[in-house]
Structure formats: C-alpha cells, structure tokens
Amino acid sequence: xxxxxxxxxxxxxxxxxxxxxxxxxxxxxxxxxxxxxxxxxxxxxxxxxxxxxxxxxxxxxxxxxxxxxxxxxxxxxxxxxxxxxxxxxxxxxxxxxxxxxxxxxxxxxxxxxxxxxxxxxxxxxxxxxxxxxxxxxxxxxxxxxxxxxxxxxxxxxxxxxxxxxxxxxxxxxxxxxxxxxxxxxxxxxxxxxxxxxxxxxxxxxxxxxxxxxxxxxxxxxxxxxxxxxxxxxxxxxxxxxxxxxxxxxxxxxxxxxxxxxxxxxxxxxxxxxxxxxxxxxxxxxxxxxxxxxxxxxxxxxxxxxxxxxxxxxxxxxxxxxxxxxxxxxxxxxxxxxxxxxxxxxxxxxxxxxxxxxxxxxxxxxxxxxxxxxxxxxxxxxxxxxxxxxxxxxxxxxxxxxxxxxxxxxxxxxxxxxxxxxxxxxxx
Numbered sequence: 001x002x003x004x005x006x007x008x009x010x011x012x013x014x015x016x017x018x019x020x021x022x023x024x025x026x027x028x029x030x031x032x033x034x035x036x037x038x039x040x041x042x043x044x045x046x047x048x049x050x051x052x053x054x055x056x057x058x059x060x061x062x063x064x065x066x067x068x069x070x071x072x073x074x075x076x077x078x079x080x081x082x083x084x085x086x087x088x089x090x091x092x093x094x095x096x097x098x099x100x101x102x103x104x105x106x107x108x109x110x111x112x113x114x115x116x117x118x119x120x121x122x123x124x125x126x127x128x129x130x131x132x133x134x135x136x137x138x139x140x141x142x143x144x145x146x147x148x149x150x151x152x153x154x155x156x157x158x159x160x161x162x163x164x165x166x167x168x169x170x171x172x173x174x175x176x177x178x179x180x181x182x183x184x185x186x187x188x189x190x191x192x193x194x195x196x197x198x199x200x201x202x203x204x205x206x207x208x209x210x211x212x213x214x215x216x217x218x219x220x221x222x223x224x225x226x227x228x229x230x231x232x233x234x235x236x237x238x239x240x241x242x243x244x245x246x247x248x249x250x251x252x253x254x255x256x257x258x259x260x261x262x263x264x265x266x267x268x269x270x271x272x273x274x275x276x277x278x279x280x281x282x283x284x285x286x287x288x289x290x291x292x293x294x295x296x297x298x299x300x301x302x303x304x305x306x307x308x309x310x311x312x313x314x315x316x317x318x319x320x321x322x323x324x325x326x327x328x329x330x331x332x333x334x335x336x337x338x339x340x341x342x343x344x345x346x347x348x349x350x351x352x353x354x355x356x357x358x359x360x361x362x363x364x365x366x367x368x369x370x371x372x373x374x375x376x377x378x379x380x381x382x383x384x385x386x387x388x389x390x391x392x393x394x395x396x397x398x399x400x401x402x403x404x405x406x407x408x409x410x411x412x413x414x415x416x417x418x419x420x421x422x423x424x425x426x427x
Contacts, residue, residue, distance in 0.1 A: 035146045037078045037228040038107055040137045041067065041220070044154035046086030048187075049124040051155070055213055059155050059186050060124050066217040067119045071112050073221055075228055081107030081140050082115065085133040086126040097127035098160030107140050128156050131163035134199070138172050138179055147178045147235075149205075149227040151220060155186035157195045165195060169202035181205045182223050184216065197287050197367075204256060204373045206286050206320075235375055240265030244302060244353040252379045258371035259283065264357045269378055270349035273329060276383040280310075280324035281356050284373040288363040296357040297323040307352065327352065328383035354378075 049060040067082070074080055082105035089100040104118040134150065141148040158165045172179050182205040183196035193209065200207040206223075210216035235256035241247040247266035259265050271277045281297045294313040300306050310325040329350060356376065362368055 035144055037075075038081075038141050038144070038146075038148045039078060039224055039227045040081040040083055040103075040107055040140050040148075040150050041070075042083045042085065042133050042137050042150055042152045043067070043119075043122070044086060044128060044130070044152075044156065044186075045084045045122050045124055046126055046128040046156060046159075047124050048128075048156050051187075054186065054211070054216075057213070058124075060122065062213045062216060063153055063186070064119050064122065065213060066220055068116050069217045070220045070224060071110060071115050071119075074110055074112075074224065078110075078224065078228055079108050080110045080115075080224070081105050081137075082119065083133060083137050083140060084122060085129050086124075087122055089126040091126075094127065094160070098129045098132065100126050101129055101133040101136055103136070103140055107142070127159050128154065129160040130154060130158040130195075130199075131161060131165040131168045134165055134168045134172070134181065135163065141179065144178070147180060147227070149223065150179065150181045151184065151223050152181060152196070152199065153184045153186065153210075153216070153220070154196070155192070156189070157192050166198040166202060169199040173203045179203060183207045184219060185209045186216070200286050201367075201370060201373075204284075206284050206373075238267070238376075240267050240356065240374075242266065244268065244300070244304075244355075247353060249351075250354075250376075250378055253377075255376045255378070257374040257376065259356060259358060259374050260371040261289075261360050261362055261368060262358065263371070264355055265374070267354045267356075267376065267378075269352050269354060269380070271327075271329070271352050271380055272349040274383055275380050276326060276328035277352055278324070278326050278379045278381065279354055280322060280377045282320050282322040282375045283356075283358055283360075284320050284375075285360075286373055287366050289366070290361040290363055293321070293361070294359045295321040295323050296355075296359075297325055298355040298357070299325055299327045300353045300355060302351055302353065321358075 043063055045060065049063070050058055052058045054062045071080070081103060083101060083103045085101040086097070087100065087102065087104075089097045091097065105115045130152070134152065137150045141150070169181055172181070181199055181203040183200045185192050185196050185207070188209065188211070193207070197207045199205070208215075208219050210219055235254045238248055238250065238255045238257055240257050240259070242264070244266050247268045249268045249270065255267075257265065269277060269279070277299065279297065279299070281295065283295050292313075294311060296309065296311045298306055298309040308325050308327045310323040312321045312323045314321055354376070356374060358372065360372060
C-alpha cells in the first residue's frame with residue numbers, strides 16, 4: 001500500500017511538472033515536411049496572339065485549350081499559379097502598357113473551375129513586358145530551399161525593355177533562388193527564339209518551339225510533371241574538371257553543372273568495399289543542335305582503366321538525354337584476387353572517377369556558351385550480392401572441361417548421322 005502511494009505521488013509530480021513546462025520539445029534532427037512543387041505559368045496575351053496560324057486556330061485559343069488540359073491533369077500535390085502579360089491595357093501609351101502584367105490565379109492548391117474560367121476570359125490586347133512578368137512571377141513563387149519553375153509561353157520578343165528579360169533571368173540565377181525558367185515559343189521567329197533560349201539558358205531551363213496544339217499541351221504537362229520530380233532536392237552547383245586528378249570529390253546527392261559541346265567533365269566519388277556506386281546524368285537540349293548525338297557516362301579507376309559505362313543517343317526528337325551506371329568491387333574480382341596477399345580487410349575507399357561526355361554539335365548560329373545544363377545524381381549504397389551460379393572452373397580446368405564436352409558432342413553427332421544414313425538406305 002505504501003509503495004502504491006509513493007508511486008502515485010511520483011506520477012502526480014511528473015504530470016504537474018509537464019503541465020507547467022509545456023509540451024516536450026521536438027527533436028533537433030527531425031526533418032521538416034517537404035515543400036510541395038510550386039509552378040507558375042506565364043502567358044503572353046499581347047495583340048499578336050490573335051494570329052490564326054496554329055492548326056488553323058488563333059494562338060490564344062490554342063494556349064487556352066492547353067491550359068485547360070494541364071489544369072485538369074494537374075497532380076493534387078502541385079501548387080500552380082497563372083500570370084498573364086499584355087492582357088488588360090488597350091491603349092497606345094507604352095509606359096502604361098509596359099506595366100500590364102497580373103497574376104490571375106495565385107500560387108497554391110488549384111480550384112480547377114475558377115482557374116479555367118479565368119483563362120477563358122482572356123483576349124489578346126496589349127504590349128509584351130516579358131522581363132517585368134518574369135520578375136513578378138519569381139516574387140509570386142516566393143523563396144524556399146527547393147526548386148521552383150516558371151513556364152513562359154509567348155509568341156513574341158519583349159517590346160518593353162528595360163528590364164531586358166535575359167538580364168532578369170541572369171539576375172534571378174545570380175540570386176541563387178533555385179528558380180528554373182522554361183520557355184515555349186509559339187512563333188517561328190529567329191529573334192524570339194534567341195531571346196527565349198537566352199532566358200532558359202541563364203536559369204538552367206529548356207526552350208521548345210511549339211508548332212501545334214498537341215505539342216504545346218504535351219510540353220506544358222511534361223514541364224509541370226518535371227517540377228514534381230525535381231522540386232524536393234535542389235541540385236548543388238558544382239564545376240567538373242578536365243582531368244580526374246583535379247576533379248571535385250562528391251558525396252551522394254544531386255548536382256548541377258554545365259558542359260560545353262563535345263566536352264569531357266570529370267568528378268570523383270569515394271566507394272568503400274561492400275558498397276555500390278549508382279550514378280546517372282541528364283543533359284538538357286536547351287538550344288538547337290545537329291541531329292545524331294549521344295551522352296556517355298563512364299566510371300574509371302584512378303589509373304584510367306574503365307570499370308563500367310552507360311550511354312544514350314538521340315536523333316533530334318528528345319529534349320533530354322540520360323545515362324546511368326552501377327559499379328561495385330566484388331570479392332571475386334580477378335585483379336584483386338591476383339594481387340591480394342593478406343587476409344586483412346581493406347578499409348580504404350576506392351576513388352572512382354565519373355566522366356560525363358557528349359557528342360553534341362551546335363547548328364550554325366547557335367551560341368556555344370554557356371554550356372549545356374547537366375544534372376548529375378550520385379548515390380552509394382550497400383552492394384547487393386550477385387546470385388550464385390554454376391562454377392565451371394577457370395584456366396586449364398575450364399579448357400579440359402570444354403574439350404571433353406566437345407568430344408562427347410562430336411561422337412554423339414557422328415553416331416546419330418550414321419544411324420540416319422543406314423536407316424535412309426534401307427528405306
């Protein structure tokens with residue numbers, strides 16, 4: 001009874017202390033909930049969008065249909081906003097018209113009915129303040145540690161500079177805002193293409209010319225889905241070297257770099273015994289290139305000996321090329337077996353060189369700088385043991401086994417042939 005009373009008193013004391021002190025603090029190493037993907041579509045509604053040259057329809061009607069299809073297929077977790085430019089001012093005062101940009105759908109969980117209704121009321125009207133719209137869209141998306149995307153759809157170059165849209169894109173990239181701008185051109189105009197390519201290149205985005213309603217819808221959907229795939233881990237900017245000795249040493253993670261045409265870039269990754277290296281690389285085609293190209297990812301030893309490779313090739317129909325590889329030092333590696341003299345385990349990690357190469361060639365007039373956007377993903381995990389298989393031996397044992405198997409096979413073939421000839425003659 002006495003013990004019970006003491007226990008009760010202790011319990012009441014602990015409860016009172018907890019009530020006075022408030023809730024228990026959270027652990028310091030608890031990870032915050034991941035941010036949702038954040039995307040803003042920026043649509044040009046200037047007067048030139050009235051042109052009816054896409055599948056016999058006006059550019060604005062094609063864009064409106066594409067927006068409706070994208071909103072209907074939007075993943076639930078994606079936060080989407082819509083901003084327009086040149087949509088309200090009908091006058092000729094350029095100073096006023098060049099301030100004409102509004103956010104018609106705030107960035108957040110999307111009310112599909114309201115979003116489609118807002119887009120349906122748009123009519124081609126005014127000027128084309130692309131630079132101002134991009135700067136405003138970046139503010140709409142806010143700050144954060146994860147990657148956010150702007151998808152710009154326009155049929156003309158900026159008519160309101162300053163601010164120049166290329167300078168705005170460089171400004172956003174220099175701020176380290178983890179912001180990517182992808183551009184879609186609706187008119188086959190060389191000046192427009194160069195400007196949109198400049199915007200995309202500055203932020204690590206892509207440029208695409210959409211010449212049909214199907215192309216526009218498919219590309220916007222692809223970019224929105226890509227935002228969901230990449231938003232949780234903003235790549236770390238790294239600079240590859242031109243040789244293994246001077247290459248940066250990388251831990252598991254996602255990295256961003258740029259690679260010139262037909263260049264080789266080197267990176268180093270430490271891999272300990274019993275671990276497996278998994279790596280992949282993607283290079284975005286953010287500018288026109290010649291057909292028939294490829295991307296090669298190799299893992300080499302420090303002495304240059306190739307360990308494994310992965311490759312991908314294209315012919316002008318893809319906007320991203322990717323290659324991957326896996327490598328681990330196995331216990332029955334022939335070179336290791338010949339050189340190992342001690343039974344003591346090796347604890348020093350092996351430095352593996354990753355080499356990213358490409359066979360892109362620019363079309364005439366295409367800017368060679370900056371390099372093509374590269375995204376490198378590296379992971380090091382516990383090596384999975386290879387499944388056991390029948391051991392036929394090696395060296396002289398294997399040669400003797402193959403010789404005996406060949407003699408037996410030849411003898412059986414000869415006996416069957418003699419039997420068949422004798423049977424055929426009798427019949």
